[in-house]
Amino acid sequence: MLSHFLLMVVYALIVSLFFTLLWRRERKEQVKLFLQIFLGMVGGGLLVAWLMYPFPSGPPAPIP
Amino acid sequence: MAESGSTPAAAQPVPQAARPRGNPVVAVLSAWLVPGLGHVYLKRHLRGLAFFVLVIASLLIGCKLEGNLYKVVPGEPLTILATLGSMGMGFPYFLLRYGLHYEGNVMGAGYEYGTAFLLTAGLMNLLLVLDAWDIVRGKKE
Numbered sequence: 140m141l142s143h144f145l146l147m148v149v150y151a152l153i154v155s156l157f158f159t160l161l162w163r164r165e166r167k168e169q170v171k172l173f174l175q176i177f178l179g180m181v182g183g184g185l186l187v188a189w190l191m192y193p194f195p196s197g198p199p200a201p202i203p
Numbered sequence: 204m205a206e207s208g209s210t211p212a213a214a215q216p217v218p219q220a221a222r223p224r225g226n227p228v229v230a231v232l233s234a235w236l237v238p239g240l241g242h243v244y245l246k247r248h249l250r251g252l253a254f255f256v257l258v259i260a261s262l263l264i265g266c267k268l269e270g271n272l273y274k275v276v277p278g279e280p281l282t283i284l285a286t287l288g289s290m291g292m293g294f295p296y297f298l299l300r301y302g303l304h305y306e307g308n309v310m311g312a313g314y315e316y317g318t319a320f321l322l323t324a325g326l327m328n329l330l331l332v333l334d335a336w337d338i339v340r341g342k343k344e
Contacts, residue, residue, distance in 0.1 A: 146316045149264065150323070157257045157327050160250055161334060164344065 151180035227339045234335035236293045238328045241335030254331055261324040262295055269308035270317020272299055288322055291329035 155176035163169045225245055234241020238258035242251030265272075273285040290296050299305040307321075308314060337343040 146268075146313070150316075150320065153257055153261050154323065154327075157254070160253055160257075161330060 147184050148181060151177050151184075155180065225339055227336065230335045230339040231332055234332045235291070235328065238292065238295075238324075238331060241331060242338075245335060245338050247338070254327075258292065258324050258327050258331070259295070261320050261327065262292060265317045265320030265322075265324060266299070266305065268313030268317030268320065269311035270314055270319070270321045271307040271309070272296070272305055272321055273318075274300070285322060288329070289325040291325035291327075291332070293328060296325065 155173050158176055159169045159173040163172050230241050230244055233244050237255070239251035239253070239255030242248075242254060244251075273282055273289045275286050276282045307317065311317070334343065
């Protein structure tokens with residue numbers, strides 16, 4: 140359950156389903172918007188992760 | 204109210220989509236109190252059920268990950284906004300906060316993710332309140 144990627148996918152799934160149902164009524168448009176949001180979130184997350192890859196993560200954050 | 208003769212502009216038939224379908228106060232309050240209930244009240248049963256499942260799923264995942272259920276922290280003004288956002292989930296917020304005494308666990312491995320899920324549940328429900336308002340005012344089908 141604590142896989143970063145899995146949590147990102149679950150989060151993207153919930154949010155994209157929510158906005159699809161909120162903003163679209165036609166089935167075809169719903170599928171299109173769902174794919175746009177879902178793939179945008181997951182792909183965007185992977186892209187940002189890839190862009191950050193060369194940068195060192197630094198020391199661990201202090202525990203509050 | 205249509206009368207014979209010339210019809211004034213105010214008496215033109217109102218489009219079906221523009222007609223209020225219920226009490227706005229009841230629609231908004233029920234939408235806030237229980238996710239999806241506002242849509243059920245407005246006869247959007249399936250959509251209401253789907254919204255309920257999505258918001259509650261986000262809420263349960265957030266709790267499972269031991270995320271932070273925001274409350275106002277003195278000296279940290281941003282927690283006011285976050286708390287208002289979290290309170291957007293309605294009754295579940297107060298049930299978690301005061302009924303189940305949910306606190307979250309800052310040491311938990313899923314703390315940050317859980318916080319995002321919990322906050323998202325509240326914000327999604329706030330959007331549902333606005334959607335119910337638009338529907339009951341006839342601005343949206």
